[in-house]
Amino acid sequence: MTVRIDVTAPDDPRGASVVANARLVGVDGLTTCRVTRVHHIDGALSAEELDRLCREVLIDPVVDEAVIDGVTPAQGRVVEVALMPGATDPDARELERAAANLGLPEIRVVTARRYDLIGDLSDTDVATLTRRLLANDTIEISTEGELPAEFAGAASADVRVDDVPLAELSDDDLLRLSKDRVLSLDLTEMQAIQAHFAGEGRPPTDAELETLAQTWSEHCVHKTFRARINLTHTSSDGEVTVSFHDGLLPALREVTEALDPPWLRSAFVDDAGIVAFDDHHDVAFKVETHNHPSALEPFGGANTGVGGVVRDVIGVSARPIACTDVLCFGPADLPDDELPTGVLHPRRIRDGVVAGIGDYGNKLGLPTVNGSVLYDPGYVGNPLVYCGALGILPHGSHPTEPQVGDRIISLGGRVGRDGIHGATFSSAGMDASTVDHVGSAVQIGDPITEKGLIEVIERARDARLYNAITDCGAGGFSSSVGEMGEDLGVEVDLSVVPLKYPGLQPWEIW
Incomplete structure (x- = not known):
């Protein structure tokens, strides 16, 4: 039996925020907005058990109102928004866990948001509010009226592995394939793959092609920082000197290794850099950008940006203790008619990014310390979202040598x-059609699970339960398992990987 529980806080500030932002997108007729948290609960719960779940988990009796097994009476125009079926829904999962902790029967949960829009609103106004403020088509579905609950089916993998014929493809065909599969590889790279497998006498599998694409992505191999630099210098007396450098990243690494400072524990070889703090502890630090995802889905992009750098710090056996960020946006007062087609307004990007960073850090108990x-017009099309994390670990407590016979957990x-194609997406240009092609590249954050990881891995480290550790980032298992098994080799059974929903193909899991 599926039961709907609506929870509304009459003075929820999110409603006032919608009203304020409505004027900024040209909708002046909205006077009031009520925001309702919707929970669809499937399970064999009695009326008493539902009431207990509601009282002890879902509502604050001081400020919340709840409607159990029904729908809140409409006030004005109603829009409901939910995550796409099968997408990560942390609120739903935590409610399922809370029910189990209370000793209640097993339940499945799907959550949604409901907006009661009150005022003098046309159909166009409601559509504008939905598109510009209430929902993000990248990861959410929306409708005017009641949105039915869609529960994901049992999760099992599709065992099919397909070949991707390359041998007869022209240059134009190779580029088309790269774009259609969101490989984000240029012609030279596609030709190199074509030539390699021609030498092998066979086509690549889809898993092999996707692995190469993520490995060669901007995110994973830092092509921009490795690019060859031709430097021309003209002295004061007119003498011209031309020098060639193999790239900024190799140059930085070369200088760092030449200096060999005694306080440097690790750099350029792990998930995060490590430096000495005192005689007994080291500090791990990681900063990286999450620009493209934040341009598409500001909250989720920044949210998972924080999650990623925190995960990198965990990946060097450190306990995260703080976050930092540097954020660059287009002008907040940019007129709507100057906004490029398909681009979110800088104001919406800013609000979503700031909220996403704060949300993830708060749920992990990590302060953003600086x-x-x-604001600059150069960031209208693509913001710069630098996320950083700091961690601490006992000196010498980060093992980095996997052994023959080890199991990868x-x-x-x-x-x-x-999150699929999150790595290759970093190499892609952005235009009005980007969302249609790479919407799934934006991962959905899950800070509650990551908080548990922090505690588990710290205990495992102190008990010396592992020989090596790395984070599973934008490249998925193909990156993380590949890094750990680079010298020894690894056998992987993808059929035992826990999945969110059925139908995932092996290359998607990998």
């Missing part, structure tokens, strides 16, 4: 399609 914000959330 940061900065810059994957810890964390289930595998789904959100």
